[in-house]
Amino acid sequence: MVATLGTRARILDVASRLMMRQGYEGTAIKQIATEAQVALSSVYHFFPGGKQGLATEAVRHADEHFAQMLQDALASKDDPAEAVVALAWVVAEYLRDSDWQDGCPITATALETVGRIPEIQQAVEVAFERWRGLVADKLRRSGFAEADAQELAHTVINTLEGAELSAQVSRTPEPMEIAGRHLARLINSYR
Amino acid sequence: MVATLGTRARILDVASRLMMRQGYEGTAIKQIATEAQVALSSVYHFFPGGKQGLATEAVRHADEHFAQMLQDALASKDDPAEAVVALAWVVAEYLRDSDWQDGCPITATALETVGRIPEIQQAVEVAFERWRGLVADKLRRSGFAEADAQELAHTVINTLEGAELSAQVSRTPEPMEIAGRHLARLINSYR
DNA sequence: GTCTATAACGAGATAGAC
DNA sequence: GTCTATCTCGTTATAGAC
Numbered sequence: 001m002v003a004t005l006g007t008r009a010r011i012l013d014v015a016s017r018l019m020m021r022q023g024y025e026g027t028a029i030k031q032i033a034t035e036a037q038v039a040l041s042s043v044y045h046f047f048p049g050g051k052q053g054l055a056t057e058a059v060r061h062a063d064e065h066f067a068q069m070l071q072d073a074l075a076s077k078d079d080p081a082e083a084v085v086a087l088a089w090v091v092a093e094y095l096r097d098s099d100w101q102d103g104c105p106i107t108a109t110a111l112e113t114v115g116r117i118p119e120i121q122q123a124v125e126v127a128f129e130r131w132r133g134l135v136a137d138k139l140r141r142s143g144f145a146e147a148d149a150q151e152l153a154h155t156v157i158n159t160l161e162g163a164e165l166s167a168q169v170s171r172t173p174e175p176m177e178i179a180g181r182h183l184a185r186l187i188n189s190y191r
Numbered sequence: 192m193v194a195t196l197g198t199r200a201r202i203l204d205v206a207s208r209l210m211m212r213q214g215y216e217g218t219a220i221k222q223i224a225t226e227a228q229v230a231l232s233s234v235y236h237f238f239p240g241g242k243q244g245l246a247t248e249a250v251r252h253a254d255e256h257f258a259q260m261l262q263d264a265l266a267s268k269d270d271p272a273e274a275v276v277a278l279a280w281v282v283a284e285y286l287r288d289s290d291w292q293d294g295c296p297i298t299a300t301a302l303e304t305v306g307r308i309p310e311i312q313q314a315v316e317v318a319f320e321r322w323r324g325l326v327a328d329k330l331r332r333s334g335f336a337e338a339d340a341q342e343l344a345h346t347v348i349n350t351l352e353g354a355e356l357s358a359q360v361s362r363t364p365e366p367m368e369i370a371g372r373h374l375a376r377l378i379n380s381y382r
Numbered sequence: 383g384t385c386t387a388t389a390a391c392g393a394g395a396t397a398g399a400c
Numbered sequence: 401g402t403c404t405a406t407c408t409c410g411t412t413a414t415a416g417a418c
Contacts, residue, residue, distance in 0.1 A: 025217035162349030
């Protein structure tokens with residue numbers, strides 16, 4: 001499957017995976033080239049913007065990937081509160097299956113570069129907005145008021161974000177389970 | 192004030208501040224030495240454990256500093272829900288005052304090193320546990336059941352953590368305000 | 383404890399042949 | 401588009417004088 005990907009796509013895949021685990025500064029282009037099985041010069045051929053340009057596109061790549069997962073999880077349940085619990089579960093399994101290595105694909109890069117590399121920061125902002133938009137949509141379609149839906153979307157994404165980090169550090173799914181339950185309770189308190 | 196600090200303390204201060212903004216991999220020991228106005232060799236003199244050892248102690252240093260702030264903010268209000276709102280506000284002001292540069296002092300380092308540098312990961316885990324403990328204490332003293340207090344403490348810390356990142360990326364206090372309101376609502380739903 | 387100097391290595395990035 | 405080779409710089413870390 002990976003072998004059928006084009007060179008450019010393979011580079012992006014490997015780059016986003018490595019930056020998820022090691023961050024932007026901790027990931028060398030040489031390592032990306034090696035793991036993607038391409039020559040170093042090929043990376044610069046496809047990404048003339050250098051490391052910053054590559055990282056920016058890797059964030060966009062991860063954004064789309066994560067948004068797809070988010071959308072699928074939310075669509076698995078009709079009730080929005082149940083859907084958020086399902087989402088928390090999916091993420092928890094994803095975490096455990098990777099031995100607590102793979103969390104949010106862009107957080108590490110975001111934290112290292114915020115206020116320092118505008119190009120990357122903007123890609124992160126776009127991603128967060130998209131993810132919140134998907135959650136807000138789900139709530140809106142279930143009859144939630146516009147303002148409530150938008151505010152709840154903020155907290156759903158932010159709480160899951162924090163819980164993911166906590167789960168990674170403690171190597172237990174508990175923070176994700178608690179987050180799912182509390183978010184469902186919060187959502188249900190608005191109707 | 193900074194000038195009156197001992198050399199070792201000054202190194203820790205600068206190290207934790209820089210690692211908060213740039214992460215572990217993005218912070219060079221040379222930069223720490225320069226900004227702390229000490230010789231490079233002095234850093235290795237005080238921290239023979241090298242960069243990993245220094246980072247571990249920097250996390251512990253930031254832990255204590257942040258715990259103090261947390262405790263003060265929580266103590267500013269008698270009611271636990273109001274106290275959490277106050278905490279969110281204090282953090283939001285701290286963020287804005289630093290032009291959205293200074294968020295949680297250990298998150299960036301945590302994400303880069305989780306699953307890769309056990310020494311640092313453990314210091315992060317201890318910090319998170321301490322912070323949760325302070326919130327749980329506040330709730331317990333207000334009559335919340337033990338289990339509820341512990342679970343709520345998880346979500347309070349995790350939600351603030353995620354909201355901080357969101358506020359930094361979007362450069363607005365809105366995520367913190369929403370987080371404060373939602374957390375208060377969640378807490379109040381338990382009594 | 384702090385100074386200067388430097389070793390050993392890996393980083394980002396580029397050149398030019400093919 | 402990919403190969404090999406290389407440049408330049410910054411990194412962690414250490415040595416030895418003072």
